[in-house]
Amino acid sequence: MSLLTFAKIELHNLFSKPATRPYPEQPRNYPQRTRGHIENDVETCVLCGICSKKCPTGAIQVDRAGKSWSIQRFSCIQCGYCVESCPKKCLSMLQSYTQPAERKTIETVSKAPVENQNAS
Template identity: 50%
Template sequence: MAIVSFNKTVLHNLISKPKTRKAEKEYPAGTRGHVENDMDLCILCGLCSIKCPTHAITVDKNEKTWSIRPMSCIQCRSCVDNCPKKSLSMGLRFQEPGTEKITKTFKQSEKAIAAQEALMKAAKERAAAAAAAKAAAAAQGGQAAPAAAPSPAAQAQPTPAAPANQDQNKE
């Protein structure tokens, strides 16, 4: 009798649907995700670090790294909304579970470093050109100043009747 009952259970389990659900591959709607950084765009300005209310982000400009402590992040999105280069986003993918408070560190990409150096070089060249143009204009102005000085004849002409007006105002 026990064999019959066992066989019934086996048969039932073979043809019925599983009682459990498969793990979801995508985030359900409404969840906030987790912070991801595209290091090809990040210029290490540090604004995200300043805006983070839990100090979960650290930027090291000397080492050219951007770090985040995932367990300190409260998924508020403040860093994402304030990133001037739009390199941050809320990734909607599950992460590996962890038991330790780790820090994830990412190095700025060579592409981003080259782009940033090119921008800085162009800015320095613009500043140097502007300074040179200003110096040239100042030199030209210095030479033109004596020619623009009033001639002796003009200086000899009587001054406008300002005192008379003053007298009129006094009356």
């Protein structure tokens, strides 16, 4: 690379906008169809277990007795099949990604116990 070419590139970079953005002050806007991560509106979930049966990687576990729904984020491939399969439409694919982690953990959401309506 000649000195003149190098100087041109250097001047261009000096007076053009930076190629990066100041994250996290200016977060990225994800494209509309981004597949980020699965979220469950557990209050609508009936713990039928269909999502768990349909998941190709076995990332979802449903514990009907314990009234909880769990997902192994590292096993999820964001295929969206669970979202399509859920009869209650309580699963959604959010655009944001989960935080990086050094250990595989299982995220569990539990249904709140139903209040006894007859209690006085």
